[in-house]
Amino acid sequence: MASDDRKFPRGPTPQDDAPKDVAPLSPMGSPLHERSAAGGVDVSTWERIAGADEFKALLKAKRRFIIPATIFFILYYFALPYLVGYHTAFMQRKVWGEMNLAYLFALSQFFMAWVLAAIYVAVAAGWDRRAAGLIKRFER
Amino acid sequence: MGNTALWMFLGFVAMTLVITYFSAKKSTGSSAYFAANRRITGWQNGLAVAGDYMSAASFLGIAGMIAFNGYDGFMYSVGFLVAYLTVLIIVAEPLRNAGKYTMADVLAYRLKPRPVRAMASLSTLTVSIFYMIAQMVGAGTLVRQLLPGVSYEMAVIGVGVLMVVYVVFGGMLATTWVQIIKAVLLMSGSFFLSILVMSKFNFSLGNFFQAVSAVTFTGADGVPVTRNFLTPGLLFKNPLDQISLGLALVFGTAGLPHILIRFYTVPDAKTARTSVVWAMILIGLFYIMTTFFGFGAASLLGPDHLKLHGGTNMAAPELARFLGGEVFFAFISAVAFATILAVVAGLTISASTSFAHDFFTNVIHHGKEHRPGEEVRVARITAFVVGAAAIVIAIVLGPAVNVAFLVGLAFAVAASANLPVIVFSLFWKRFNTTGAVCGLAVGLLSSIVLILISPDFMKQPLFPLKNPGIVSIPLGFLGAFLGALFTREPEAEAKYAELSVRANTGLGAEKATAE
Structure with a gap:
C-alpha cells in the first residue's frame, strides 16, 4: 500500500x-x-453549513422520518411479548389450520422489519442527493 | 463418523488459512489492518455482518430452545432481527461518517477524548471478552459431543489459536472473509435442513403445523404428555422476562462493538446502509428457517430423543443425522464450528482494535503514534494476549459454566452502556463528557450488578429477571442524561455543528484507501 x-x-x-x-x-x-x-x-465553515437552510431542512426531513419510524417499530415489536405474555388465550386463537395468532404475529415481525428497511432505503436515497448537493455547494 | 466431520472442518480451516495468508500481504497500514482499507462492498459486508452476528448460540441454541420449548424459543429469533432496525435507522450511517476505527471515535469527536475513550474501551473490552468466553466454552462443550476423542481443552485451544492466527496475521480483511464464508455455509446448511424437514411433510405447511401442535414427550413426573408447541409460555413464565430480554436485544445489537466496527470496512455511509439491508435479508431468512429446523426437531425427533442424544445444543445436528445420515450430520457439525470461529475472530479484532486505537494510542499517547505502524503492532499483541487470556479463562471456568449469562451480560452492557451514549452524542447538542462517562459507568455497573443478583446466579435472587435490560437500559440513559444536565461543556456544544454536518452529510468522512 x-x-x-x-x-x-x-x-x-x-x-x-x-x-x-x-x-x-x-x-x-x-x-x-x-x-x-x-x-x-x-x-466557522462547519457552522455556516450547519446554519444553512438546506442543511436544517435536511435534518428536519430526517427527523420527520426517523422518529416516527423508530417509535413504530418499537411499539410493533414490544406488542409481541406483551400480547403473548399477558393475553395468551387470545393469541392462541387458531387462524389457519393449527397456525395461531401468536405465530403469525411473530412471523409478521420479519416482514415488518424488511418493509420498514426498504422504505428507509428509498427515503434515505433522497437524503443522499440533498447532502451531495450541499457538499458540492460548500466544497468549492 | 466423527472423522467425516473432522475432515470437513479441516477443509474449512485450510480455506480460511489460505485467505489469511493472502490478507496478511495486504494488511500493512492502520486502515488496512483495522478496516480492510474500507473497500469491502455492500453485499460482502452484509454477509460478514450476518456471519459476525449469528453465533453458535443462534444456530444450535435457538434450534434447541424451539425443539424443547416450542414457541418461546422462536421469540428469540424475532428479537435478533428486529434489532437491526435500530442499527439501520439510528446508528450505522452517522457512525460511519464520523468515526475511524471504533465506536469511541464518534464519542471522542466533540467530547474530551481521554476519559471518554478510556471508558468506552473498558466497556468494549467487557462486552467482547465476556461474549468471547461464552463462545469458547460453547465450542469446547460442543466439540466433545460432535467429535468424540477431542477433549474440551483441545477444542478451546484449537479455536483460540485459530482466531488469533486470523486476527494477528490477516487483520480485518481475513476476519471479514472468514465471516463471509461462514455465513454462506450457515445459510446453505440451514436451507438444506429446512428443505429436508419439509420433505417429510410433503412440503405441506398445514401438515407441518399439525405435527408441531401435538408433540408428545415424557413430563417431569415420568408420564407422557402431549403439548401444542405453538403455544406461548412453555419457557417464559414471567412476561416481564421476555420484555426485558427484548429490550436488551433490540437496543444491545446497536451497541455491540464487533458489529459496529464492521461499518468502517465499507467505503461510505451509503454502502454501510446497503450492507445492513443485506444483513437483514440474510439474518431474517435464517431466523425464519429456525421455524423449520427447530419445530422440525421437536416433531420429528421429539424432546425425549434429543435428551438422550446430547441435549438442547444438539437438536440441529441430530436432526441432520436423522434426515441426511452421517455425512449431513458431519456437514452441520462443521458449520457449527465455522460459526463459532467467525464470531470469535470478530470479537477478537474488536477488542484489540479498541485497546490499540482507543486506549494505547489515544489515552496513553495522546493521539500520537511514536513510531509508524505502532498502533497495528499493539493491536496484534493485544489480539494475541486476548486470545491467550480467553483460552485460559475458558479452561479454568470449565464446561459447566453458565454460558447464557455471559451472552446476556454482553447484550445488556451493550444496550445499557454503549447505546445511550452513542445516541446522545449524535443527537443531543447539550451532551458532554461527564454525561458520557456517567452513562457508560452506570450502564456497565448496573447491568453487571443486576446479573450478579439475578436467578442465574443466586438461589434466592434479589432481582427476579434473568435479563437486566428493563432496569439497566433506562438507568444507562438516565445516568448519561443527568451527568450532562448537571455540568456544562461549551467546547462540546461548540463542536456539535461539525459533528452534525459530518454525520449527516458524510463531508470529511474517512475514505477508502488504495491497496
Whole structure:
C-alpha cells in the first residue's frame, strides 16, 4: 500500500500510517476543517453549513422520518411479548389450520422489519442527493 | 463418523488459512489492518455482518430452545432481527461518517477524548471478552459431543489459536472473509435442513403445523404428555422476562462493538446502509428457517430423543443425522464450528482494535503514534494476549459454566452502556463528557450488578429477571442524561455543528484507501 502512495500521492497529506483524526486529502481538495487548520478557510465553515437552510431542512426531513419510524417499530415489536405474555388465550386463537395468532404475529415481525428497511432505503436515497448537493455547494 | 466431520472442518480451516495468508500481504497500514482499507462492498459486508452476528448460540441454541420449548424459543429469533432496525435507522450511517476505527471515535469527536475513550474501551473490552468466553466454552462443550476423542481443552485451544492466527496475521480483511464464508455455509446448511424437514411433510405447511401442535414427550413426573408447541409460555413464565430480554436485544445489537466496527470496512455511509439491508435479508431468512429446523426437531425427533442424544445444543445436528445420515450430520457439525470461529475472530479484532486505537494510542499517547505502524503492532499483541487470556479463562471456568449469562451480560452492557451514549452524542447538542462517562459507568455497573443478583446466579435472587435490560437500559440513559444536565461543556456544544454536518452529510468522512 505504502509504496503506491509514495509514487502517486493523492494529496499533500503524508501517507505515513500515523493515526490522524482527519481524512486524508482527496483529489477534490482537503476536508474543510483541515483547510481551516492550514489557515485558508474560516474555522466557522462547519457552522455556516450547519446554519444553512438546506442543511436544517435536511435534518428536519430526517427527523420527520426517523422518529416516527423508530417509535413504530418499537411499539410493533414490544406488542409481541406483551400480547403473548399477558393475553395468551387470545393469541392462541387458531387462524389457519393449527397456525395461531401468536405465530403469525411473530412471523409478521420479519416482514415488518424488511418493509420498514426498504422504505428507509428509498427515503434515505433522497437524503443522499440533498447532502451531495450541499457538499458540492460548500466544497468549492 | 466423527472423522467425516473432522475432515470437513479441516477443509474449512485450510480455506480460511489460505485467505489469511493472502490478507496478511495486504494488511500493512492502520486502515488496512483495522478496516480492510474500507473497500469491502455492500453485499460482502452484509454477509460478514450476518456471519459476525449469528453465533453458535443462534444456530444450535435457538434450534434447541424451539425443539424443547416450542414457541418461546422462536421469540428469540424475532428479537435478533428486529434489532437491526435500530442499527439501520439510528446508528450505522452517522457512525460511519464520523468515526475511524471504533465506536469511541464518534464519542471522542466533540467530547474530551481521554476519559471518554478510556471508558468506552473498558466497556468494549467487557462486552467482547465476556461474549468471547461464552463462545469458547460453547465450542469446547460442543466439540466433545460432535467429535468424540477431542477433549474440551483441545477444542478451546484449537479455536483460540485459530482466531488469533486470523486476527494477528490477516487483520480485518481475513476476519471479514472468514465471516463471509461462514455465513454462506450457515445459510446453505440451514436451507438444506429446512428443505429436508419439509420433505417429510410433503412440503405441506398445514401438515407441518399439525405435527408441531401435538408433540408428545415424557413430563417431569415420568408420564407422557402431549403439548401444542405453538403455544406461548412453555419457557417464559414471567412476561416481564421476555420484555426485558427484548429490550436488551433490540437496543444491545446497536451497541455491540464487533458489529459496529464492521461499518468502517465499507467505503461510505451509503454502502454501510446497503450492507445492513443485506444483513437483514440474510439474518431474517435464517431466523425464519429456525421455524423449520427447530419445530422440525421437536416433531420429528421429539424432546425425549434429543435428551438422550446430547441435549438442547444438539437438536440441529441430530436432526441432520436423522434426515441426511452421517455425512449431513458431519456437514452441520462443521458449520457449527465455522460459526463459532467467525464470531470469535470478530470479537477478537474488536477488542484489540479498541485497546490499540482507543486506549494505547489515544489515552496513553495522546493521539500520537511514536513510531509508524505502532498502533497495528499493539493491536496484534493485544489480539494475541486476548486470545491467550480467553483460552485460559475458558479452561479454568470449565464446561459447566453458565454460558447464557455471559451472552446476556454482553447484550445488556451493550444496550445499557454503549447505546445511550452513542445516541446522545449524535443527537443531543447539550451532551458532554461527564454525561458520557456517567452513562457508560452506570450502564456497565448496573447491568453487571443486576446479573450478579439475578436467578442465574443466586438461589434466592434479589432481582427476579434473568435479563437486566428493563432496569439497566433506562438507568444507562438516565445516568448519561443527568451527568450532562448537571455540568456544562461549551467546547462540546461548540463542536456539535461539525459533528452534525459530518454525520449527516458524510463531508470529511474517512475514505477508502488504495491497496
